[in-house]
Amino acid sequence: MNTGSIVDKALDDGVLTSDELAALFEVSLFSDESGRILAAGRRKAIEATEGKAEVHAQVGLNVAKCPRNCKFCSFAACNDVFEQESELTVEEAVVRARNAEAAGANAIYLMVTAQYPFGKFLEVASEVRAALKPATPMLANVGDFTLEEGEQLREAGFAGVYHALRLGEGRDTGISPKARLETLNNAHEAGLTLGTCLEPVGPEHTIGELVEKTLVTRDARPAYSGSARRIPIPGTEMAELGIVSKARMAHIVAVVRLALPRSTPGNCTHEPDVYGAAAGASLLWAEAGANPRDTDAQTEGKHGMTTDVCRALLEEAGWDVLDGPSRWHGAR
Numbered sequence: 001m002n003t004g005s006i007v008d009k010a011l012d013d014g015v016l017t018s019d020e021l022a023a024l025f026e027v028s029l030f031s032d033e034s035g036r037i038l039a040a041g042r043r044k045a046i047e048a049t050e051g052k053a054e055v056h057a058q059v060g061l062n063v064a065k066c067p068r069n070c071k072f073c074s075f076a077a078c079n080d081v082f083e084q085e086s087e088l089t090v091e092e093a094v095v096r097a098r099n100a101e102a103a104g105a106n107a108i109y110l111m112v113t114a115q116y117p118f119g120k121f122l123e124v125a126s127e128v129r130a131a132l133k134p135a136t137p138m139l140a141n142v143g144d145f146t147l148e149e150g151e152q153l154r155e156a157g158f159a160g161v162y163h164a165l166r167l168g169e170g171r172d173t174g175i176s177p178k179a180r181l182e183t184l185n186n187a188h189e190a191g192l193t194l195g196t197c198l199e200p201v202g203p204e205h206t207i208g209e210l211v212e213k214t215l216v217t218r219d220a221r222p223a224y225s226g227s228a229r230r231i232p233i234p235g236t237e238m239a240e241l242g243i244v245s246k247a248r249m250a251h252i253v254a255v256v257r258l259a260l261p262r263s264t265p266g267n268c269t270h271e272p273d274v275y276g277a278a279a280g281a282s283l284l285w286a287e288a289g290a291n292p293r294d295t296d297a298q299t300e301g302k303h304g305m306t307t308d309v310c311r312a313l314l315e316e317a318g319w320d321v322l323d324g325p326s327r328w329h330g331a332r
Protein backbone atom coordinates (compact mmCIF):
# COMPACT_ATOMS: atom_id res chain seq x y z
CA MET A 1 0.00 0.00 0.00
CA ASN A 2 1.31 3.46 -0.91
CA THR A 3 1.54 5.31 2.40
CA GLY A 4 2.15 8.63 0.65
CA SER A 5 -1.32 8.54 -0.91
CA ILE A 6 -2.84 7.50 2.44
CA VAL A 7 -1.21 10.49 4.11
CA ASP A 8 -2.52 12.78 1.34
CA LYS A 9 -6.01 11.34 1.86
CA ALA A 10 -5.78 12.00 5.62
CA LEU A 11 -4.64 15.58 5.01
CA ASP A 12 -7.66 16.03 2.74
CA ASP A 13 -9.80 14.79 5.68
CA GLY A 14 -10.63 11.56 3.88
CA VAL A 15 -11.92 8.71 6.06
CA LEU A 16 -9.10 6.16 6.33
CA THR A 17 -9.97 2.48 6.18
CA SER A 18 -8.68 -0.09 8.68
CA ASP A 19 -6.15 -1.32 6.14
CA GLU A 20 -4.92 2.20 5.47
CA LEU A 21 -4.53 2.88 9.17
CA ALA A 22 -2.68 -0.39 9.63
CA ALA A 23 -0.31 0.55 6.81
CA LEU A 24 0.55 3.82 8.59
CA PHE A 25 1.11 2.10 11.95
CA GLU A 26 3.35 -0.51 10.29
CA VAL A 27 5.82 1.97 8.81
CA SER A 28 9.37 1.52 10.15
CA LEU A 29 10.59 4.22 12.50
CA PHE A 30 13.16 6.65 11.11
CA SER A 31 12.32 5.75 7.50
CA ASP A 32 11.48 8.39 4.91
CA GLU A 33 7.84 7.29 5.13
CA SER A 34 7.85 7.75 8.90
CA GLY A 35 9.28 11.24 8.51
CA ARG A 36 6.45 12.08 6.14
CA ILE A 37 3.88 10.76 8.65
CA LEU A 38 5.35 12.81 11.52
CA ALA A 39 5.36 15.97 9.39
CA ALA A 40 1.79 15.34 8.20
CA GLY A 41 0.55 14.63 11.72
CA ARG A 42 2.01 17.88 12.89
CA ARG A 43 0.56 19.79 9.94
CA LYS A 44 -2.93 18.43 10.50
CA ALA A 45 -2.65 19.15 14.24
CA ILE A 46 -1.71 22.77 13.58
CA GLU A 47 -4.50 23.20 11.04
CA ALA A 48 -7.09 21.63 13.35
CA THR A 49 -6.15 23.88 16.27
CA GLU A 50 -5.33 27.05 14.30
CA GLY A 51 -1.85 26.68 15.77
CA LYS A 52 -2.82 26.80 19.44
CA ALA A 53 -1.93 23.93 21.74
CA GLU A 54 -3.53 23.46 25.16
CA VAL A 55 -2.57 22.23 28.61
CA HIS A 56 -5.24 20.56 30.72
CA ALA A 57 -4.66 19.93 34.40
CA GLN A 58 -6.05 16.97 36.33
CA VAL A 59 -6.53 16.77 40.08
CA GLY A 60 -6.77 13.21 41.42
CA LEU A 61 -9.09 13.31 44.42
CA ASN A 62 -8.48 9.90 45.99
CA VAL A 63 -6.27 6.87 46.43
CA ALA A 64 -8.13 3.58 46.90
CA LYS A 65 -7.86 -0.08 46.07
CA CYS A 66 -10.12 -0.19 43.05
CA PRO A 67 -12.07 -3.42 42.44
CA ARG A 68 -12.13 -2.88 38.66
CA ASN A 69 -8.57 -4.22 38.64
CA CYS A 70 -7.18 -2.61 35.51
CA LYS A 71 -3.77 -4.27 35.53
CA PHE A 72 -1.95 -1.17 34.32
CA CYS A 73 -3.26 1.02 37.16
CA SER A 74 -1.58 1.62 40.50
CA PHE A 75 -5.02 1.84 42.18
CA ALA A 76 -6.02 -1.67 41.04
CA ALA A 77 -6.64 -3.86 44.09
CA CYS A 78 -4.80 -6.71 42.37
CA ASN A 79 -1.63 -4.61 42.19
CA ASP A 80 -1.68 -3.85 45.92
CA VAL A 81 0.45 -0.70 45.52
CA PHE A 82 -1.01 1.60 48.16
CA GLU A 83 -1.14 0.49 51.77
CA GLN A 84 -3.46 3.31 52.81
CA GLU A 85 -6.48 4.84 51.17
CA SER A 86 -6.63 8.63 51.21
CA GLU A 87 -8.61 11.54 49.83
CA LEU A 88 -8.01 15.20 49.24
CA THR A 89 -10.22 17.47 51.29
CA VAL A 90 -12.48 19.82 49.37
CA GLU A 91 -10.12 22.67 50.30
CA GLU A 92 -7.08 20.76 49.03
CA ALA A 93 -8.85 19.99 45.77
CA VAL A 94 -9.86 23.62 45.32
CA VAL A 95 -6.30 24.85 45.95
CA ARG A 96 -4.84 22.45 43.39
CA ALA A 97 -7.45 23.33 40.78
CA ARG A 98 -7.02 27.07 41.29
CA ASN A 99 -3.23 26.80 41.22
CA ALA A 100 -3.37 25.01 37.88
CA GLU A 101 -5.81 27.58 36.49
CA ALA A 102 -3.60 30.42 37.70
CA ALA A 103 -0.58 28.78 36.04
CA GLY A 104 -2.41 28.81 32.71
CA ALA A 105 -4.16 25.44 32.45
CA ASN A 106 -6.88 25.77 29.83
CA ALA A 107 -9.22 23.23 31.46
CA ILE A 108 -9.43 21.50 34.84
CA TYR A 109 -10.22 17.80 35.36
CA LEU A 110 -11.28 16.02 38.50
CA MET A 111 -10.41 12.33 38.68
CA VAL A 112 -11.54 9.63 41.11
CA THR A 113 -11.31 5.85 41.26
CA ALA A 114 -14.32 3.89 40.03
CA GLN A 115 -15.95 3.26 43.41
CA TYR A 116 -15.69 6.82 44.76
CA PRO A 117 -19.24 7.80 45.82
CA PHE A 118 -20.87 9.62 42.94
CA GLY A 119 -22.86 12.00 45.14
CA LYS A 120 -19.75 13.01 47.03
CA PHE A 121 -17.94 13.59 43.74
CA LEU A 122 -20.70 15.97 42.66
CA GLU A 123 -20.43 17.85 45.97
CA VAL A 124 -16.66 18.30 45.69
CA ALA A 125 -17.04 19.27 42.04
CA SER A 126 -19.57 21.97 42.86
CA GLU A 127 -17.11 23.55 45.27
CA VAL A 128 -14.29 23.43 42.73
CA ARG A 129 -16.58 24.79 40.03
CA ALA A 130 -17.50 27.75 42.21
CA ALA A 131 -13.83 28.49 42.88
CA LEU A 132 -12.78 28.51 39.22
CA LYS A 133 -13.29 31.34 36.75
CA PRO A 134 -16.69 30.91 35.08
CA ALA A 135 -15.12 30.50 31.64
CA THR A 136 -12.70 27.73 32.68
CA PRO A 137 -14.11 24.36 31.57
CA MET A 138 -14.22 21.65 34.23
CA LEU A 139 -14.18 18.00 33.14
CA ALA A 140 -14.67 14.69 34.90
CA ASN A 141 -12.51 11.58 34.73
CA VAL A 142 -14.68 9.02 36.49
CA GLY A 143 -15.89 5.45 36.12
CA ASP A 144 -18.71 4.39 33.83
CA PHE A 145 -21.92 6.34 34.27
CA THR A 146 -25.56 6.22 33.23
CA LEU A 147 -27.31 8.87 31.18
CA GLU A 148 -28.94 10.19 34.35
CA GLU A 149 -25.54 10.46 36.05
CA GLY A 150 -24.17 12.18 32.95
CA GLU A 151 -26.93 14.76 33.28
CA GLN A 152 -26.02 15.20 36.94
CA LEU A 153 -22.42 15.84 35.92
CA ARG A 154 -23.69 18.59 33.62
CA GLU A 155 -25.78 20.09 36.38
CA ALA A 156 -22.76 20.08 38.72
CA GLY A 157 -20.90 22.24 36.24
CA PHE A 158 -18.93 19.79 34.14
CA ALA A 159 -18.50 20.73 30.50
CA GLY A 160 -17.27 17.29 29.53
CA VAL A 161 -15.54 14.06 30.46
CA TYR A 162 -12.48 12.03 29.64
CA HIS A 163 -13.41 8.43 28.86
CA ALA A 164 -11.87 5.67 26.75
CA LEU A 165 -12.35 2.13 25.59
CA ARG A 166 -8.84 1.09 26.47
CA LEU A 167 -6.46 -1.38 24.91
CA GLY A 168 -7.07 -4.75 26.52
CA GLU A 169 -10.45 -3.66 27.92
CA GLY A 170 -12.16 -6.70 29.40
CA ARG A 171 -8.91 -8.68 29.24
CA ASP A 172 -6.53 -6.50 31.24
CA THR A 173 -9.36 -4.77 33.06
CA GLY A 174 -12.42 -5.91 34.99
CA ILE A 175 -14.72 -3.74 32.90
CA SER A 176 -16.67 -4.88 29.86
CA PRO A 177 -16.06 -3.02 26.60
CA LYS A 178 -19.85 -2.70 26.30
CA ALA A 179 -19.99 -0.66 29.53
CA ARG A 180 -17.27 1.68 28.28
CA LEU A 181 -19.02 2.20 24.95
CA GLU A 182 -22.34 2.88 26.69
CA THR A 183 -20.67 5.57 28.78
CA LEU A 184 -19.29 7.23 25.66
CA ASN A 185 -22.84 7.35 24.31
CA ASN A 186 -24.24 8.56 27.62
CA ALA A 187 -21.74 11.43 27.62
CA HIS A 188 -22.96 12.56 24.22
CA GLU A 189 -26.60 12.14 25.16
CA ALA A 190 -26.06 14.21 28.30
CA GLY A 191 -24.48 17.02 26.29
CA LEU A 192 -21.00 16.51 27.70
CA THR A 193 -18.02 17.03 25.41
CA LEU A 194 -15.77 14.03 25.20
CA GLY A 195 -12.02 13.56 25.32
CA THR A 196 -10.61 10.13 24.63
CA CYS A 197 -7.48 8.48 23.31
CA LEU A 198 -5.66 5.31 22.30
CA GLU A 199 -4.27 4.05 25.60
CA PRO A 200 -2.41 2.62 27.40
CA VAL A 201 -0.13 1.50 24.56
CA GLY A 202 2.30 -1.30 25.42
CA PRO A 203 4.91 -3.15 23.34
CA GLU A 204 2.70 -6.24 23.10
CA HIS A 205 -0.22 -4.56 21.36
CA THR A 206 -0.71 -5.66 17.77
CA ILE A 207 -1.31 -3.36 14.84
CA GLY A 208 -4.83 -4.77 14.71
CA GLU A 209 -5.51 -3.68 18.29
CA LEU A 210 -4.12 -0.20 17.65
CA VAL A 211 -6.31 0.16 14.55
CA GLU A 212 -9.45 -1.12 16.30
CA LYS A 213 -9.16 1.26 19.25
CA THR A 214 -8.15 4.23 17.09
CA LEU A 215 -11.35 3.73 15.12
CA VAL A 216 -13.33 3.63 18.37
CA THR A 217 -11.92 7.06 19.25
CA ARG A 218 -12.88 8.35 15.79
CA ASP A 219 -16.41 6.95 16.06
CA ALA A 220 -16.80 8.61 19.47
CA ARG A 221 -16.71 12.07 17.78
CA PRO A 222 -14.47 13.51 20.48
CA ALA A 223 -13.12 16.99 21.09
CA TYR A 224 -9.73 15.35 21.15
CA SER A 225 -8.17 11.97 20.66
CA GLY A 226 -4.48 11.10 20.82
CA SER A 227 -2.39 8.37 22.38
CA ALA A 228 -0.65 7.57 25.65
CA ARG A 229 1.82 4.86 26.51
CA ARG A 230 1.57 2.54 29.47
CA ILE A 231 3.86 3.47 32.34
CA PRO A 232 5.13 0.35 34.14
CA ILE A 233 4.10 0.17 37.79
CA PRO A 234 7.07 -1.45 39.56
CA GLY A 235 6.40 -4.96 40.83
CA THR A 236 3.25 -5.53 38.76
CA GLU A 237 2.60 -8.23 36.18
CA MET A 238 2.24 -5.70 33.36
CA ALA A 239 5.52 -3.98 34.18
CA GLU A 240 7.27 -7.08 32.88
CA LEU A 241 5.89 -6.38 29.41
CA GLY A 242 8.00 -3.23 29.18
CA ILE A 243 7.35 0.19 27.69
CA VAL A 244 6.97 1.61 24.19
CA SER A 245 9.76 4.02 23.19
CA LYS A 246 9.08 7.73 22.92
CA ALA A 247 10.07 7.53 19.26
CA ARG A 248 7.41 4.88 18.61
CA MET A 249 4.85 6.90 20.56
CA ALA A 250 5.55 9.98 18.45
CA HIS A 251 4.77 7.91 15.36
CA ILE A 252 1.55 6.57 16.91
CA VAL A 253 0.47 10.06 17.98
CA ALA A 254 0.97 11.29 14.41
CA VAL A 255 -1.01 8.38 12.95
CA VAL A 256 -3.91 8.97 15.34
CA ARG A 257 -3.93 12.65 14.39
CA LEU A 258 -4.14 11.64 10.74
CA ALA A 259 -6.94 9.16 11.46
CA LEU A 260 -9.23 11.73 13.09
CA PRO A 261 -11.03 14.47 11.14
CA ARG A 262 -10.31 18.16 11.63
CA SER A 263 -13.68 18.43 13.35
CA THR A 264 -11.81 16.80 16.25
CA PRO A 265 -9.48 19.68 17.05
CA GLY A 266 -7.27 18.17 19.76
CA ASN A 267 -4.72 15.38 19.85
CA CYS A 268 -3.18 14.51 23.21
CA THR A 269 -0.23 12.52 24.41
CA HIS A 270 0.68 11.37 27.86
CA GLU A 271 2.97 11.48 29.74
CA PRO A 272 3.95 14.95 28.50
CA ASP A 273 6.70 14.64 25.95
CA VAL A 274 8.38 16.93 23.44
CA TYR A 275 8.69 14.21 20.77
CA GLY A 276 4.95 13.56 20.78
CA ALA A 277 4.21 17.29 20.80
CA ALA A 278 6.53 17.79 17.83
CA ALA A 279 4.72 15.00 15.94
CA GLY A 280 1.23 16.42 16.35
CA ALA A 281 0.16 16.26 19.97
CA SER A 282 -1.60 19.54 20.68
CA LEU A 283 -2.62 18.70 24.26
CA LEU A 284 -0.49 17.82 27.27
CA TRP A 285 -1.62 17.00 30.79
CA ALA A 286 -0.51 18.45 34.08
CA GLU A 287 -1.37 16.42 37.18
CA ALA A 288 -1.77 16.94 40.91
CA GLY A 289 -2.99 14.69 43.71
CA ALA A 290 -3.40 11.00 42.92
CA ASN A 291 -2.34 9.51 39.61
CA PRO A 292 -2.96 5.95 38.34
CA ARG A 293 0.58 5.68 37.00
CA ASP A 294 2.30 6.73 40.21
CA THR A 295 3.09 4.87 43.40
CA ASP A 296 3.04 8.10 45.43
CA ALA A 297 -0.34 9.48 46.54
CA GLN A 298 0.77 13.00 45.61
CA THR A 299 2.07 12.89 42.07
CA GLU A 300 3.39 16.45 41.97
CA GLY A 301 7.14 16.31 41.40
CA LYS A 302 7.01 12.58 40.61
CA HIS A 303 5.14 11.31 37.52
CA GLY A 304 2.85 14.32 37.50
CA MET A 305 4.09 17.43 35.70
CA THR A 306 3.06 20.99 36.38
CA THR A 307 1.20 23.26 34.00
CA ASP A 308 4.37 25.34 33.62
CA VAL A 309 6.40 22.31 32.56
CA CYS A 310 3.73 21.22 30.08
CA ARG A 311 3.57 24.68 28.54
CA ALA A 312 7.38 24.73 28.25
CA LEU A 313 7.42 21.29 26.58
CA LEU A 314 4.88 22.44 24.00
CA GLU A 315 6.92 25.55 23.30
CA GLU A 316 10.05 23.39 22.94
CA ALA A 317 8.13 21.50 20.27
CA GLY A 318 7.38 24.71 18.41
CA TRP A 319 3.80 25.26 19.56
CA ASP A 320 2.09 28.43 20.66
CA VAL A 321 0.07 27.64 23.77
CA LEU A 322 -3.43 29.03 24.17
CA ASP A 323 -3.93 31.62 26.89
CA GLY A 324 -7.34 31.40 28.55
CA PRO A 325 -10.12 28.81 28.52
CA SER A 326 -9.98 25.74 26.30
CA ARG A 327 -11.55 26.24 22.89
CA TRP A 328 -12.53 22.58 22.70
CA HIS A 329 -14.88 22.43 25.69
CA GLY A 330 -17.43 25.11 26.45
CA ALA A 331 -17.54 26.11 30.12
CA ARG A 332 -20.65 25.31 32.13
Ligand code: SF4
Binding pocket: 066, 067, 068, 069, 070, 073, 074, 075, 076, 077, 112, 113, 114, 143, 173, 292
Ligand atom coordinates in the same frame (compact mmCIF):
# COMPACT_ATOMS: atom_id res chain seq x y z
S1 SF4 B 1 -8.07 2.60 35.80
FE1 SF4 B 1 -9.84 3.40 36.99
S2 SF4 B 1 -11.32 1.71 37.00
FE2 SF4 B 1 -9.33 0.81 36.45
S3 SF4 B 1 -8.41 0.11 38.39
FE3 SF4 B 1 -7.64 2.20 38.00
S4 SF4 B 1 -9.09 3.54 39.11
FE4 SF4 B 1 -10.09 1.51 38.89
